[in-house]
Amino acid sequence: MRLRDEKKVRSARRIAAIGIFAALALVLSFLEGLLPPLPMMPPGAKLGLSNIVTMFVASSQGLLPALLIAVLKGLFAGVTRGFTAMALSLAGGVLSTAVMYFLFKTKKFGLIGVGVSGAFAHNAAQLLCAYFLTSKTMLWYAPWLCVLSAATGTLTGLLLRAVLPLLEKLERE
Amino acid sequence: MKHAGKNRANQRVRRFGLLFSALAAMLLCSCAKTAPYEQTNFVMGSVMRQTIYGANGEAAAKSGYSAAADTEARISWKIPSSEISRLNENAGKAAVEISPETERLLTDALELSRRSGGAFDPAILPLSALWDFDSNPEHAPEKEKIEAVLPLVSAEYLELSEHSAALSKEGCGIDLGAVGKGAACDAAVSAYREQGVRAAVVSVGGSIGVFGKKPDGSDFKIAVRDPAGDLSETLGYITVPGETFVSTSGDYEKYFIENGVKYSHILDPETGYSVKSEVVSATVAAKGGALSDMLSTACFALGAEKSRALLEEYGAGAVFVLPDGEILVFGGLDFTLTGEGYRVNRQ
């Protein structure tokens, strides 16, 4: 991690903030794992609550910190749920983070739009990964994942809007 | 000014919200599963299969199964506590009280026995118990034994009055084995009607009942097993609307061969031996389950030509398979041939 031309204090504070966000993402993705599986969805399909964190970091801290959190999340999945889960999480996390970051940069999209795109990118990457790693029948779920993305992405956007003041406060302190 | 702009934006958001709700609703509709609830169970020594369309499929299948099991408990001569067992025990002695369902079944059986000239006979127990096809026999009973029980076999010994039945000769007995599966289908379909299911298909052994209208609006297709083929092969199918019951009798279903003679499970009350039929199988579609069972037994015994009048009396349709591969379709039944080596002749 290279932080050019940053004052030491600011950079330290920033690193600490990223650490807190990473922890938050891990906790959210763990909690989500406790929910029952969704109907009509492939095993492992989730709401993507931890996307809220990567989304916020992508908008406020920039691409690299957000990617860092996505990678951490993937490694965490690898430790707790094995290689396939790690590969799926990494593919989904990295792609969705990148997509969300670039959509924020265009300034054309609202929180819901970014959330939906992120969820869609996440699902698409995971599905493709699962297609190669596990079963070819995974593609059967593709249309349902489009619908799921629209729903969960909207939810992510709304939730982020709701907790935004809180997160911004967290970031400042 | 700023305020007005915000209002307009809100309006737009609301409009989009509406659009999305509509889209989401459309998607939900298109994915509303029409897959029916299916269950396979066992009753009357046969496979009972239920396919139920609409909500509460599982509950409907459960009550369909208990209705069929209750029917067995009421009418099986092998269950000592059944109404038929009590009737048989009291043969030549006394009349016994019977349930309305059993009364109706015996009334219909007696009626059909008369109309078919005894080709179907519910009082065949002395003979059927002697052959005992349910225990997969390998030898025919001795001629003397058969001749000894023949005088006991006649539906005329069965006397019905309101809510009671009697057998007037000691040693005679009722065996509803030929109609039990169809009666079970009747009972299951009544259960479906009570449960308010949308559509259902029930089969007990080779007896089938269909009910209601399928979600896609199509009629029911009932395949007819190919008597010459393997277990899973069929020679064609009939297309029937809801509230139709289909049953098949054939000499290929249950038989054994001794000294080069084939003995099949459909017995002739006249001779005491297996029916020597001119047809390989008779499939009948009628308005009742027990009725289609009785008719198919009678039609198999009578052969195609002699069955014509009987089928017409009951407003039933039939498909006969002849030994030379000719298929005779009676009563305007909608039959589609799919097997090879057959030709269809619509009567």
Next chain:
Amino acid sequence: MKKLFSKADAVLIAVLLLIAAAALFFRMRGSAGEERFARIEKDGETISYFRLSEDLPYREYEIGGAVPVTIAAENGAVWFLHSECPDRLCVRFGKLSKTGETAVCLPARVAVTVEGEKKAVDAVTG
């Protein structure tokens, strides 16, 4: 404060849902890739229900009871592999792969059925 919802968002979501709707519509029309499921039942109770995909890896189900049976499934087919029943009629049914196909073992009271949305026929008589 960041904006919550924009016109671009609306277009994006609409496109996504349209793609999903179109894909579902075409999949429903084309029956070639129809989904099939295998159901294994004992005494009317479902023991196992699984997608019968074309690349299904080999698996076996041992079902105990008075008459033990073994059911196998692989590559879009399911069948009675072995049975302790006297006549082995269930094994004679062979491999089941088409929607609506079924095999039963009466003595073991076990049934195997291939289910799907497009049944060739509703029932078989005879």
